[in-house]
Amino acid sequence: MIEVKNLKKKYDQISALNGISFKVTENEIFGLLGPNGAGKSTTINILSTILKPDDGEVEINRYNLKSKPIACKKSMGIVPQEISLYDELSAIENLLFWGSLYDIKPSIIKEKTNSLLKLFGLWERRNDKIKSYSGGMKRRINIASALLHSPKVLLMDEPTVGIDPQSRNLIFEVTEKLNKEGLTIIYTTHYMEEAERLCNRIGIIDHGKIIAQGTVDELRKISKTTENLTIKIFETTEDKILKLKNTLVQKFAIEDNILIFFDDKAISDLPNIIVKMNESGLKISNIEIKKANLETVFLNLTGKKLRN
Amino acid sequence: MIKIYKKDIKLFFSDKKAVLLTFLLPIVLITLFALAYGGMENSDRESKPILLPVCNLEDSDIAKTIIADLDSVKGLKMEIMKLEDARQKVIRGKRAAILIFHQGFEDSLNLGKTLPIELQYDQAREMEIGILQSVLISKLMGNIGKSGIQKKVNNYILDKYPDIQPEVLNTIMDDLENDFSGNENSKNENNFQTGMALKTTSLVGEKQESALGLIQAVAGTAIMMLLFSVAGLGAGLIEEKEAGTLKKLLYSPVNPSYILYGKMMTGLTVSILQLLIMFLFAFFAFGLNISIDIPSLILMILATAFACSSFGIFLASVSNSRQQVQSLSTIIILIMSAIGGSMMPLFIMPEIIKIAVVSVNYWGIQGFYDIFWRQLPFTTVLIKAGILFGIGLLMTIISVQLFRKNVLKLV
Numbered sequence: 001m002i003e004v005k006n007l008k009k010k011y012d013q014i015s016a017l018n019g020i021s022f023k024v025t026e027n028e029i030f031g032l033l034g035p036n037g038a039g040k041s042t043t044i045n046i047l048s049t050i051l052k053p054d055d056g057e058v059e060i061n062r063y064n065l066k067s068k069p070i071a072c073k074k075s076m077g078i079v080p081q082e083i084s085l086y087d088e089l090s091a092i093e094n095l096l097f098w099g100s101l102y103d104i105k106p107s108i109i110k111e112k113t114n115s116l117l118k119l120f121g122l123w124e125r126r127n128d129k130i131k132s133y134s135g136g137m138k139r140r141i142n143i144a145s146a147l148l149h150s151p152k153v154l155l156m157d158e159p160t161v162g163i164d165p166q167s168r169n170l171i172f173e174v175t176e177k178l179n180k181e182g183l184t185i186i187y188t189t190h191y192m193e194e195a196e197r198l199c200n201r202i203g204i205i206d207h208g209k210i211i212a213q214g215t216v217d218e219l220r221k222i223s224k225t226t227e228n229l230t231i232k233i234f235e236t237t238e239d240k241i242l243k244l245k246n247t248l249v250q251k252f253a254i255e256d257n258i259l260i261f262f263d264d265k266a267i268s269d270l271p272n273i274i275v276k277m278n279e280s281g282l283k284i285s286n287i288e289i290k291k292a293n294l295e296t297v298f299l300n301l302t303g304k305k306l307r308n
Numbered sequence: 309m310i311k312i313y314k315k316d317i318k319l320f321f322s323d324k325k326a327v328l329l330t331f332l333l334p335i336v337l338i339t340l341f342a343l344a345y346g347g348m349e350n351s352d353r354e355s356k357p358i359l360l361p362v363c364n365l366e367d368s369d370i371a372k373t374i375i376a377d378l379d380s381v382k383g384l385k386m387e388i389m390k391l392e393d394a395r396q397k398v399i400r401g402k403r404a405a406i407l408i409f410h411q412g413f414e415d416s417l418n419l420g421k422t423l424p425i426e427l428q429y430d431q432a433r434e435m436e437i438g439i440l441q442s443v444l445i446s447k448l449m450g451n452i453g454k455s456g457i458q459k460k461v462n463n464y465i466l467d468k469y470p471d472i473q474p475e476v477l478n479t480i481m482d483d484l485e486n487d488f489s490g491n492e493n494s495k496n497e498n499n500f501q502t503g504m505a506l507k508t509t510s511l512v513g514e515k516q517e518s519a520l521g522l523i524q525a526v527a528g529t530a531i532m533m534l535l536f537s538v539a540g541l542g543a544g545l546i547e548e549k550e551a552g553t554l555k556k557l558l559y560s561p562v563n564p565s566y567i568l569y570g571k572m573m574t575g576l577t578v579s580i581l582q583l584l585i586m587f588l589f590a591f592f593a594f595g596l597n598i599s600i601d602i603p604s605l606i607l608m609i610l611a612t613a614f615a616c617s618s619f620g621i622f623l624a625s626v627s628n629s630r631q632q633v634q635s636l637s638t639i640i641i642l643i644m645s646a647i648g649g650s651m652m653p654l655f656i657m658p659e660i661i662k663i664a665v666v667s668v669n670y671w672g673i674q675g676f677y678d679i680f681w682r683q684l685p686f687t688t689v690l691i692k693a694g695i696l697f698g699i700g701l702l703m704t705i706i707s708v709q710l711f712r713k714n715v716l717k718l719v
Binding site for chain 1: 319323558559560562
């Protein structure tokens with residue numbers, strides 16, 4: 001459905017994309033994860049046709065992006081990160097306008113607008129101006145406006161930023177429903193739990209490259225992080241942590257007085273870790289072994305947290 | 309394009325305060341300028357005359373005649389008062405000047421000597437004084453100058469030829485009078501006595517029913533305000549950028565140039581409406597005869613609106629931020645309005661006309677002058693309208709090229 005091959009893009013002398021390649025099959029939700037500056041937005045901008053790549057090929061719904069940009073645009077719906085709506089128009093006016101840009105019969109757009117307003121739970125507020133909507137409601141209309149032309153592919157760029165849990169759940173439910181109905185989705189997010197819940201496969205992007213891609217289990221295997229050792233300590237200082245880092249082979253991160261070890265080998269080496277911690281003056285409060293989540297997989301693969 | 313246009317029009321009219329200001333502000337300014345330029349002189353109301361205190365220190369009959377003559381000038385009202393009272397009025401800023409007829413005025417006139425007549429004035433009101441001087445000089449020259457020369461000639465002949473027969477002298481003086489009046493057949497006794505025979509002939513505006521000041525106020529102000537209104541198109545595009553809707557428009561299969569054309573059509577609609585309202589207001593409030601030449605008026609409204617809206621999209625295509633739109637629009641509009649005659653009529657600064665031709669305001673104002681003041685035929689108006697369409701077309705082509713080049717930088 002979507003094939004990205006060796007995509008490259010430079011801004012002046014800085015490389016934003018260093019040959020990104022990935023495939024998204026039909027009816028799949030593909031998550032694109034990456035910290036700020038990793039090349040995620042550049043990839044999205046190229047896919048959405050507003051940025052031209054220096055090199056590489058993109059195929060969307062069997063259309064080549066370079067030679068058939070309009071066909072690509074027509075088969076794609078894009079949900080931008082920012083809420084892109086006209087505040088002074090009502091929800092129904094906004095949707096009718098955005099739908100009208102796709103050369104579809106007005107009666108079909110009207111019908112689609114009505115069904116989307118119902119799907120997103122905003123039918124009762126359809127005649128209210130967007131400026132009177134809450135952030136979550138605006139997000140829902142923002143997504144609805146990308147679905148009016150019944151696209152085959154939906155590009156969702158951080159669609160749940162800054163919204164209430166109720167709206168977030170509704171967006172999850174609608175995304176899952178649309179996917180079940182046959183929509184192929186590329187989903188970018190900073191929230192690991194969203195990616196874990198929604199995405200069939202995930203591509204981790206860093207320094208303009210896809211460093212790993214697959215299902216969450218496949219990513220665990222790639223990062224050799226099936227289980228995580230976490231050790232809670234009473235109190236700490238930078239000196240003590242630095243001393244421990246210098247004496248231990250295993251990589252770890254620290255968050256709220258909890259040391260998180262990424263590598264599975266850390267579990268078998270636990271006695272040695274305890275000795276080294278005592279030598280560094282760190283007092284242990286609790287030790288846990290958990291199944292690795294996407295956050296720790298990401299941390300192990302990139303060496304940094306997703307939300308810095 | 310039509311869809312973008314419809315959306316922009318809907319957005320424009322959804323902001324009631326902005327709509328009100330778009331149409332109300334030019335009306336207020338037109339009213340102020342019309343009053344300032346004396347544009348109401350053809351309406352039912354009378355304009356206020358300039359009050360000029362006059363002190364006849366000699367109290368001679370000839371001075372009284374001249375004062376009465378000056379008082380008959382339209383727009384000038386002579387106030388006879390004591391010198392000290394008149395001076396106080398000037399010092400306190402109540403009046404601009406005093407005209408003083410000093411002692412010996414009649415004798416000096418009879419002897420052909422320099423006349424003891426003086427205009428004392430407030431230097432701060434030089435512009436008003438300039439107008440007063442020109443009126444006074446033309447009337448006094450017509451009156452005193454001719455009488456003085458006639459007296460001099462009369463005295464000279466009597467001095468050189470004391471035995472001259474009175475009939476011969478009268479014939480010579482009659483011939484002289486005819487020479488002064490410029491008409492051999494004119495032997496109007498009254499002309500000779502009062503010296504009021506000041507013949508004025510205007511080559512332009514003899515037929516017109518509308519005041520020049522009013523046309524200047526309506527056309528000049530309307531075009532300037534139109535430019536400010538369409539500058540909002542540039543700001544509108546920046547607003548779309550900030551709201552993220554420009555990016556979303558570019559995601560759609562719409563040709564990017566159509567975004568600009570849609571905005572231009574909105575500008576064109578608002579401009580046409582604004583000009584129509586301005587002229588209707590001038591008709592109802594000041595009696596401007598807008599039915600003089602309706603086809604020419606419609607043509608000029610369309611041409612001016614097109615040129616102005618192309619300026620709006622030009623701003624939209626070259627600016628990347630609100631600050632750029634604001635600064636650029638203010639500078640360009642003020643310069644175009646100043647050199648194009650929107651702020652001040654070009655007949656009082658003729659040397660500017662050489663550079664005024666680059667201004668939309670100039671061609672717009674001149675076109676409206678052709679219709680209302682000069683009452684020239686449609687073909688003449690067509691030339692000015694053609695130039696405006698040409699300017700508009702050129703600006704549109706440049707704007708579209710720039711927009712295509714820069715639009716992706718905007719998002």
